[in-house]
Amino acid sequence: MPFVAFTSRRKAEHVPCRLVVRRVKRLQPLASDGSTQGELFATYRHHAFITNSTLPVVEADQRHRDHALVEQVIAELKDGPLAHLPSGKYAANAAWVACAVIAFNIARATAVAASMRTARWATLRTRIINVPARIAATGRRLVLHLPTHWPWATDWKSLWSTATGPPAAATT
Template identity: 50%
Template structure:
């Protein structure tokens, strides 16, 4: 899957560096070797094990650097929001007992455990990832965290068409997923064309405010007229979408 994704990116015209980011499910030697063979960089979460813990414990206390995130991120352990942390790095040889051993950077992010606010000494939680990028340590951590952006897309799809897969047949489900992706892209484009907060709104919000409206289509003298609700709070956004897609203002006979 990783090799295919890298190949597709190259075929689509991506000529710059490609970075493969992933959680602990992808922090294995098969993925790392695939990235190296394809000429891609990697930034992968490492599962905590004795070797990783020894590397973390070997980091000098003076090596930790504060990092502030552009936006708050959700803590994977507590579910709370955090906006700052400390990061450090140390050389680490992964898969040391295999022929695919590789030495790269083990970047570790640590945050104070909010469950021990009154502790005499700070209690830290550590989150390591393995990378061969040459980014400064704070930038490497911020870049690695960007992989979570895709989760908003997953949430939108699961909240919509992927809430129910319609068939037990693989072919039918593949067609359904393809249609879901097309619908998602069209919905996001409609949100951008509607402007303002709709450019970042969730799919359910766009469906409620822009798509699923109580409108009535009439055809007096075979001329289609769309009658929209009176005192509709999102009329300006819908008209913006109309103008950006149709190219002109609705006729004066359209009512709200």
Template identity: 45%
Template sequence: MAETAYVPFADQPAARPVRLIVRRVRPTPGSQLALLTLYDYHAFITDRDGETLVLEADHRRHAEVENAIRDLKYGVGRNHLRSGRFGANGAWLAVQLIAHNLARWTSRIALGETLVTTKTLRRRLFGLVGRLTRSARRWTLHLPARWPWAVSWTTALARLRALPLTA
């Protein structure tokens, strides 16, 4: 971890000093970056006071929030409001937030993962092309033979079915 003081646009009257904080980490084994470099560097600029480690941990926490905002924009269509009317856009936003929360819930409970985007869930789980048949008063879902996410889908379904029902 390294830190230095910096004054961007020092010739401007409203120039304020900031801190540049850089964290050096070893790349994840097997990642593409691990082939080319010994270390990966994560840098950010802040004007907040406090200990470097606390600020860096807070910065990483904010990165998770930004991932959720990105997922809202591009996963459930938050970047396009459908109407020119305020009330209609408010209703559309509420529906998008419900869809986003259901996707997060599905990701966390059914898959046991937290970093899966809504777009990935839609591609792997929700966009299932299967055949539903009924025989002897029983429904059966036939999944595609070589579908790469069949195990994930059946595991997710089993986890959701195992949830206790509340009144």
């Protein structure tokens, strides 16, 4: 659908573009218990964006969604380790960014191994990395005592069995 953005600005600053609206069927039940008025059309969710690219609609939507994933990663890094930048030294900043990206990638791999592939990085730090456990040494080995009613124990045990168990069979 043709669309002109920034029409409140001067004519030279108007941007002709397309408005793309993606309709997605809602899979989760509504959160409301029926006591309040909900959405009028709650069966579908609508995601809209504008673009001035000449790509077909499906490809433009894919590029927009890929860009949203990149923006999410940048936002999570800014919320975490990149909040400490800049330090005033280029080499220190470069090293810090490299370490932050490595830690982020390890955390994402950890999330997949713990069956939490859609969890954000802050959630992973809280539930998987910051483990409220007690370490005990017995018989020349370390034993990790997890809390009895820790809500993320199953995810953590799944991660532990993946990390310490035999490797998966290679497929060719």
